[in-house]
Amino acid sequence: xxxxxxxxxxxxxxxxxxxxxxxxxxxxxxxxxxxxxxxxxxxxxxxxxxxxxxxxxxxxxxxxxxxxxxxxxxxxxxxxxxxxxxxxxxxxxxxxxxxxxxxxxxxxxxxxxxxxxxxxxxxxxxxxxxxxxxxxxxxxxxxxxxxxxxxxxxxxxxxxxxxxxxxxxxxxxxxxxxxxxxxxxxxxxxxxxxxxxxxxxxxxxxxxxxxxxxxxxxxxxxxxxxxxxxxxxxxxxxxxxxxxxxxxxxxxxxxxxxxxxxxxxxxxxxxxxxxxxxxxxxxxxxxxxxxxxxxxxxxxxxxxxxxxxxxxxxxxxxxxxxxxxxxxxxxxxxxxxxxxxxxxxxxxxxxxxxxxxxxxxxxxxxxxxxxxxxxxxxxxxxxxxxxxxxxxxxxxxxxxxxxxxxxxxxxxxxxxxxx
Numbered sequence: 001x002x003x004x005x006x007x008x009x010x011x012x013x014x015x016x017x018x019x020x021x022x023x024x025x026x027x028x029x030x031x032x033x034x035x036x037x038x039x040x041x042x043x044x045x046x047x048x049x050x051x052x053x054x055x056x057x058x059x060x061x062x063x064x065x066x067x068x069x070x071x072x073x074x075x076x077x078x079x080x081x082x083x084x085x086x087x088x089x090x091x092x093x094x095x096x097x098x099x100x101x102x103x104x105x106x107x108x109x110x111x112x113x114x115x116x117x118x119x120x121x122x123x124x125x126x127x128x129x130x131x132x133x134x135x136x137x138x139x140x141x142x143x144x145x146x147x148x149x150x151x152x153x154x155x156x157x158x159x160x161x162x163x164x165x166x167x168x169x170x171x172x173x174x175x176x177x178x179x180x181x182x183x184x185x186x187x188x189x190x191x192x193x194x195x196x197x198x199x200x201x202x203x204x205x206x207x208x209x210x211x212x213x214x215x216x217x218x219x220x221x222x223x224x225x226x227x228x229x230x231x232x233x234x235x236x237x238x239x240x241x242x243x244x245x246x247x248x249x250x251x252x253x254x255x256x257x258x259x260x261x262x263x264x265x266x267x268x269x270x271x272x273x274x275x276x277x278x279x280x281x282x283x284x285x286x287x288x289x290x291x292x293x294x295x296x297x298x299x300x301x302x303x304x305x306x307x308x309x310x311x312x313x314x315x316x317x318x319x320x321x322x323x324x325x326x327x328x329x330x331x332x333x334x335x336x337x338x339x340x341x342x343x344x345x346x347x348x349x350x351x352x353x354x355x356x357x358x359x360x361x362x363x364x365x366x367x368x369x370x371x372x373x374x375x376x377x378x379x380x381x382x383x384x385x386x387x388x389x390x391x392x393x394x395x396x397x398x399x400x401x402x403x404x405x406x407x408x409x410x411x412x413x414x415x416x417x418x419x
Contacts, residue, residue: 026140026143032203043207098217108209116239116243120132131249142253182281189284233303240302248287
């Protein structure tokens, strides 16, 4: 048995087992968190092991990448300084993500695992939300709320199942939902929402962290880079979802804990609380919908924007015209700048601007061409007289325009030639 498998067994053995009754929720959440951390850390170390199949695949991908780069150089396509530097950076990032656990733990693992707790303390601490002191405190408060729900269910509402109670207006109040089903569904929804949210966020983060060596090799090629970007976005989603889940559960505890304390106190004082089942059901269902709705919004946010194309942005910056320096006494003019078209980068606004600039340039050239002739009628008459009558001779309207040379037919030309 290798060290990674042995470490996984040791970590999973230290995870607290489940317990029933008053400690069910706390032991379940602690066990889920422990299993997720074990998957993320031990799974990564197992995949990054030189003897694993992922390491062999990564070695093959690096070999193919270097071979393709050398083949391009042999064919005369020498890479530029930027392309060579980017290739070296890619190889360094891949080797760091896939083979260095200390660097990966500092840069990625600790950020995804520990950063949410720090953000929750910074946001929820000033607002005095329950559970802002840490994950352990949040789990303990959730378990206390579940125990209060169990106690309220055992106490009941204090009324008979088929009884009706008079209201302030004198009319009889009826309850379409029985007390026991309402209490039961309220606790089911409360436990399901909490456990499902924790499981989705923590286990997903653990699996994504463990698969880092596999996704790191895909960063070398353009065709598979989208998978790496999707993996990084999913990690960002788990980070944000951990923060939002803890904050929403803190708000739920801030609402439900005083309410449970009040209703349990009324029942212990033998006071009837007929509206408690429906109110508890609404509280549990409402916060469950809010919890999963916020996770859906975060998922949309994490996968909404596209990755920026830095190469295209740099290429577009290279073709922009340089600013023109105008000295004192000179007339500002717009020099003709050779602008290279950036493929797949030009937007509609740039195309319209280029068309308008070309149209203005043509108009300026046309005005410059007709400027020598744009004079007064008196100047034009003097220019015509100076140029000579033969060049600018215009026949009189009364003169008949007729041929000065008779037309010869083909037959007449042949007869003249024979004679």
